[in-house]
Amino acid sequence: MPVRQLLSALALALTSAACNGPFGLLPGGELSGEPAPTPSDWRFAGSAGTAQLETRAAEAYSVNLGYTVVEGSLYINAGNTETNWVKNISGNAEVRLRVDGRVYESRAVRVTEPAEIDAFSEAWTGQSFFRRDPRELDGEVWIYRIAAR
Numbered sequence: 422m423p424v425r426q427l428l429s430a431l432a433l434a435l436t437s438a439a440c441n442g443p444f445g446l447l448p449g450g451e452l453s454g455e456p457a458p459t460p461s462d463w464r465f466a467g468s469a470g471t472a473q474l475e476t477r478a479a480e481a482y483s484v485n486l487g488y489t490v491v492e493g494s495l496y497i498n499a500g501n502t503e504t505n506w507v508k509n510i511s512g513n514a515e516v517r518l519r520v521d522g523r524v525y526e527s528r529a530v531r532v533t534e535p536a537e538i539d540a541f542s543e544a545w546t547g548q549s550f551f552r553r554d555p556r557e558l559d560g561e562v563w564i565y566r567i568a569a570r
Contacts, residue, residue: 442473442483442519448505449473451481452517454524459569462493466520469548472497475517476509488520488567491544496532498545499563500555507563518567529565538564 443449452475468490474497475483484506489496495518499507510516510529518525532538538555541564546554555562 442475443485445485449483451475452483452519452524454519454522457523457525459518459525459527459567461569463490463495463567464493466490466495468544470520473519474506475519476506477513478515478517482506482509483517489541489545489548491540495567496541496545497529497565497567498541498555500553501558501560501562503561503563510565515570516567525567526570527567528570530568532564532566537566538562 441449442452452473466488470488471485472488473483474486475481482505484504486497486506489498510531514528514530516527516529518527532541542554542556546552555564
């Protein structure tokens with residue numbers, strides 16, 4: 422296959438993947454999947470995993486990210502980096518979260534209570550020594566609990 426055709430096929434594959442959400446580290450658009458009500462207990466999702474988060478309903482923006490489940494609540498974390506998805510949530514807390522092919526219409530609630538940050542941090546850092554403890558980061562931290570709308 423000539424290089425030009427290979428590049429065209431790759432571009433088409435990346436574009437198609439982005440239409441169904443993020444592709445690796447690249448953000449995507451609207452998430453597809455089976456709609457499901459946001460659960461009150463996320464333990465079925467395991468203690469940790471990877472999900473896709475969609476923000477900005479008017480112009481969907483989605484990313485892959487890690488999550489942690491603590492006592493049935495699902496948390497996402499940007500550390501001390503105000504990422505694009507954090508900025509989007511600041512403007513509109515309504516999000517969509519895809520876990521195992523199901524899409525949950527949810528709300529991202531920023532975590533600010535020290536006890537809740539402590540519980541999240543213990544679970545988060547206990548899952549991998551590569552995970553930085555949010556309590557040790559300089560400046561604000563961006564931790565969210567996923568809740569029903």
